[in-house]
Amino acid sequence: MTNSTPLAVLEHVFGYHQFRGNQAAVIDTLVAGDDALVLMPTGGGKSLCYQIPSLVREGTGVIISPLIALMQDQVSALEELGVRAGYLNSTLSSQQVWQTELALQRGELDLLYVAPERLLQERTLDLLHNSRIALFAIDEAHCVAQWGHDFRADYLRLDILHRVFPQVPRIALTATADVRTRAEIIERLGLAEARQFISGFDRPNIQYRIQQKNNPRQQLLRFLREEQKDNAGIVYCLSRNKVEQTAAWLCGEGIEALPYHAGLPAETRAANQHRFLREEGLVMVATIAFGMGIDKPDVRFVAHLDLPKSIEAYYQETGRAGRDGQAATALLLYGLEDVVKLRQMMGNSEGNEQFKRHEQQRLQAMLGLCEITTCRRQTLLRYFGDNLDEPCGNCDCCLTPPETWDATEAVRMALSCVYRTNQRFGANHVIDVLRGSENERLMSLGHNHVSTYGIGKHLSADEWRSVFRQLVARGYLDVDPDGYGSLQLNDGCRAMLRGEETIRMRRESRTTGQQQSRRPAVDIAPEDLGLWHALRACRKTLAEAQGVPPYVIFHDATLREMLEHRPLNERELLALTGVGDSKLERFGEAFLEVIRNYEYAD
Incomplete structure (x- = not known):
């Protein structure tokens, strides 16, 4: 050649x-x-x-x-x-x-x-x-x-x-x-x-959505049932234990799911990966041990149940969706507990101080992406030195612009309360103090006597959690990686405490925001569904005979071109994308026969 x-x-x-x-x-x-x-x-x-x-x-x-x-x-x-x-x-x-x-x-x-x-x-x-x-x-x-x-x-x-x-x-x-x-x-x-x-890093077919965790299992289940029924996809979790629990729970909910992480026996990992590549409509629940090099083109979604540690990791993992150029969705659910967990992992890593510092900077950039109120794709691409002149129109911030509010007074309360409790406690305890909780631990520490006790009753616990999460994301507060996730003041909050700055924050929606940004995963016209399923059945039969995944025979994009152009001879079939000489010779007649049967049917 x-x-x-x-x-x-x-x-x-x-x-x-x-x-x-x-x-x-x-x-x-x-x-x-x-x-x-x-x-x-x-x-x-x-x-x-x-x-x-x-x-x-x-x-x-x-x-x-x-x-x-x-x-x-x-x-x-x-x-x-x-x-x-x-x-x-x-x-x-x-x-x-x-x-x-x-x-x-x-x-x-x-x-x-x-x-x-x-x-x-x-x-x-x-x-x-x-x-x-x-x-x-x-x-x-x-x-x-x-x-x-x-x-x-x-x-x-x-x-x-x-x-x-x-x-x-x-x-x-x-x-x-x-x-x-x-x-x-x-x-x-x-x-x-x-x-x-x-090359430009943009993948315009992927819809990016990032949401606050609010019963994440139910958020995921709603997403799978309402938007991704029978579609193949990947659900990423941070821990091996969570992978196995989530996969088992999905199976119990009637969704066929497989676990994948480095702690499973090699034969189990290989078998699950084999099934995911060859079968249609499976959900793989995995740690980041799964995915690099996966060439499955029809992965319709990637969902993260935990925060990735960097924008590079997030972009690499979400990029496994929609390799065929068709519509795909990247859904991320995250909360402040993810930040605490990741920072603790980084603090306990064996890397030197320079490595740890760079990892913290990467995590901070990831948090910034989560909390912005403008186009996510523009921010994502800018991180890699790429530019998008106009908002993308295909991320949650563009499709359902978030509401913001003047959080200046609440932020000063939050920062003051962290200081009054000696910067030794996590967000949940500080929120209890702000809301005037009477729990036994708070009382035993004497925190019912600090000046910030009860001054934040006007906001719910969820609203305060959103405030603290955004303060960490924007660099006003640090999370102690060596302790129990205690919140700590840093130089970034000085101007705010002195009353020299104001701040607006994202107001969290009480819904998941999915309905506003939904789109059909399969956009085949009803009158074409019969031929579509027949073409896929033909592909599956040939793939099983060859011992290869269906997409190795032809990608969905090629089947869609068959659906649109209805080729009836080899010359017309060869004109379609993805049909080369070898595949024409080996598989062409089988697909042509399917199309002819539909074209010439009474």
Whole structure:
């Protein structure tokens, strides 16, 4: 295939008719033998940036990926396209390893996926020396950065590629990296001379919604039943215990859900991941151990039941929804208890003081995103150095603009009460003092005699919780990470206590705000539903026969084009997005028959 042009490979192998964004420039860079650093949002087509040059250049493209559990699916998807692909990792038998190594040496592989720990073995490096290598692709490159959201020590040694194979072009790819993480990737991988391709980070098909926790299980259940019925999605939780409890509870509510976290047996994780990729309409309840590299295009929602520790983590995780470009929703429920828990985890981490300080700054930025009253997407993109000139119209702040109120007097009461109780207590105790509670603990501490006792009865406990949460988010109060979440004054609150500042705060809605921003997850016209379901049934049958997930046969987007254009012959089918030569030959007639049956039915 080395005599083909990139555009010919795009059309005949992958079934696309034009490149998107920076894809063509990245591919030309690698084909010419130069290095590249690529930042492209999830679903933006990063894999084509190294797959096509691997097919155009002489030799085999070697892809370094941390995703051992997904390599087989990635290779299977390429094989369905007629691409010669293989992988080397710890799941293979010695016979399978030998066969793959032999195929590499004989030049019988277009792409080879390798886990970083396998790549770094002397045996593998010798094998690569004795093979023709087209390029090295370092996928999920943020793993190299300790400031990133998924630090992996194995990646720190990948600069060996620069030293040992100086003539082989390299490409490092990630979906999210702020300026600091980007600089560390360049330094650690020796990519100072690489061309940088930074695409816009916007995913306009994702609707961002962030809400205060108010019976979060019921909020989630309402969301799933009213908006996401029978849709595939991911629910993220902070702890393993919460993952298992939430998955079991959802099953009890009639929603098919699977747990996933690093503490489960490897075979259970693999089985649950396998089901999620191959079956339709499953909900995966997981810690952040799940999701990186998941290539399932029809994930319709990502819901967070706990606060992510950074905007990078949030953006990476929400980016797993709507990879097919269709409408998707990112729902985050959070409360002050999340901030306390995360700060305690950071305070107890083994990182040095600089690392802890950077992590606190990232958490503060995440809190800021939660508490803004303006367009969330504009703030999100600005964090990554991207700009959106106008409000997006597709986040909760745009769809249902939050009400604000002059909270200056309440804030001064709150800050004064933290001071009067000696900055040793969490929000719930301070709220009890403000509201004049007569609980035994408060009385025993003598806090019924402080000057702020009972001065805040005009606000409910929930309203006070909102005030304290926003004060922490805006940097007026700190949370002690070493104690029990006690609130502490800082320099940021001085002007407020002196009466030199005023402040307006978001007024929390008493509803979840879901109804105002709902939209149908499936927008198939009623008269087309019969053909739609028949096409999906055909895809499922073929996928089961091939032992691959349904989306490997065709994405939903391709089925929608079939629905719209109703192709009746191979030429018309080949004109659709996602239909290449190999898939046309292997699957085309089955889908054409389904369409003809509907077109010619009486």
